[in-house]
Amino acid sequence: MRTLLHPTRAVAMAFLLAIALGTLLLMLPVATATGEPPPTVTAFFTAVSAVCVTGLVVVDTGTYWSPFGQVVILLLFQAGGFGFMTGATLLGVMVNRSLRLRTRLVTQVEAHVIGLGDVASVARLVLVVTAVCELLIAAILAARLHAWYGLGWGEAAWNAVFHAVSAFNNAGFSIHEDSVMRYGRDGWILVPLMFGIIVGGIGFPVLHDLRLRLRDPRHWSLHSKLTLLGTGILLAVGFVLVLWFEWTNPATLGPMPLGEKVLNAAFASVSARTAGFNSLDISALYRETWALHYPLMFIGAGSAGTAGGVKVGTVFILVLLVFSEIRGLPDNEAFGRRISTTAQRQAITVLVLGALLVTAGTMILLRLTPYSADRVIFEVISAFATVGLSTGITADIPPAGLLVLTVLMYAGRVGTITLAAALVLGRRRMPYRYAEEHPIVG
Structure with missing residues (x-):
């Protein structure tokens, strides 16, 4: 029983239980527009995609x-993005005014909080930021949809709430068949969605740090500095390259005036960071733009946010490690701080496990489907990084292939480290160490 309740395993189990409950609810006849119960694979795949905020x-x-x-789907991706243990922590704080050590440990695993004393504070911040951002975005969208698109207040409000919650949780679900392509010329729709995607994806530990030390960047944590710098670089690079690659594409940016090209290129760069909305037809993008999406989706956004991927901090720790090795430095350093060996090993582990999952998923799907490698790679990375973008092949993938995608979505959302720890249950402490030797590298 103690093994089952290990914090890392508890997080993994919570997501599995939510997927099971979501599948059962979506299999009810009342869940479909026709009143007929959906195929089990459809309900299961949708539940996994919603809980894992993929899209x-x-x-x-x-x-x-x-x-x-649709309400069930919304509740699933709201719960998946907000965090099951974070919600339980808030409930414990409100009821008992204190938290047991096990509750703090489990929430620490899910929220990637450094100190146990910060758990309740971060949990409250998650609730406030989630509520404020989603309500603000929904209000702007509802007003725009009512005033500009002629929707009644009820329909406008539901559209606004669904897309606001989906954006903040980086879920990528839309109740429109074309995602948000119909709003490709409307900054009043796309800009609020981008705001929600970035705030939700940057990570709550970073938001917690900014709340405490907003005016004193020198004392921001190294994690916050790496995440903010990395996010800015990736957003800028993605924006410039999408604009460059698609500038003359007659099916995407080509016919648009300058302002709309800039708006849609920016939205594509932001959304590729695991949000899953698209204002451009993904299937019509040039292949070099698909290739650009591979690293953007795989990296994702910040740790302990609503986004997926191997995370910005992970990649930039390794980038700094490479530069330190090239320069012959004994330590991996950034912003006047030395990055711990443990963090570097964890970063390597996350990256390698992620790459192995993507490679295995790609090979299996290539075997199961007739699609070209570039489309399959796009689909696999999108699933693992919980992005939700697709070149249009998802609905035609056979059930066995869909099962592969569900495994990738689950592994990507729970986290490769958390999933591995849930299976292995803890790090062994050895009473001895072997003699050191240096194998040849390169």
């Missing part, structure tokens, strides 16, 4: 699912 779908969310089914 890959095999049926159109807006027309296949009834209002009840």
Whole structure:
């Protein structure tokens, strides 16, 4: 029983239970627009995609699912993005005014909080930031949809809430068949969505740090500095390259005036960081733009946020390690701080496990489907990084291939380190160390 309740395993189990509950609810006849129970694989895949805040779908969310089914999907990706243990922590704080050590440990695993004393504080911050951002975005979208698109207040409000919650949780679900392509010329829709995606994906530990030390960047944690710097670099690089690659593409940016090209290139760069919305037709992008999406999706956004991927901090720790090795430095350093050996080993582990999962998933899907390698790689990385973007092949993948994607989504959301720790249960402490030797590298 103690093994089952290990903090890392508890996080993994919570997501599995939510997926099971979501599948059962979506299999009810009332969940579909036709009143007929959906195929089990459809309900299961949708539940996994929602809980893991991915956004890959095999049926159109807006027309296949009834209002009840859409509400279930919204609740699933809200819970998956907010965090099950974070919610339990908040409930414990409100009821008992204190937290047991096990509750703090489990929440620490899910939220990647450094100190146990910060758990309750970060949990409260998650609630406040989530509520404020989602309500603010929903209000802007509802007003725009009512005033500019002629929707009634009820329909506008539901559209706004669904897309606001989906954006903040980096879920990528849309009740429109074309995602948000119909709003590709409307900054009043795309900019609030981008705001939600970035704030939700930057990571709550960073937001917690900024809340405490906003005016004193010198005392920000190294994690916050690496995440903010890395996020800025990736957003800028993605924006410039999408604009460059797609500038003359007649099916995407080509016919647009300058302002709309800039808006849609920016949205594509932001959304590629695991959000899953698209204002451009992904299947019509040039292949070099698909290739650009591979690293952007795989890296993802900040740790302990609503986004997926191997995370910005992970990659930039390794980038700094490479530069330190090239320069012959004995330590991996950044911003006047030495990065611990443990953090470097964890970063390497996350990256290697992620690459292995993507490689294995790609090979299996290439075997199971007739699609070209570039489309399959795009789909696999999108699933693992919980992005939700697709070149249009998801609905045509056979059930065995969909099962592969669900495994990738689950592993990507729970986290490769957390998943591995849940299986291995802890690090062994050896009473001895072997003699050191240096194998030849390169």
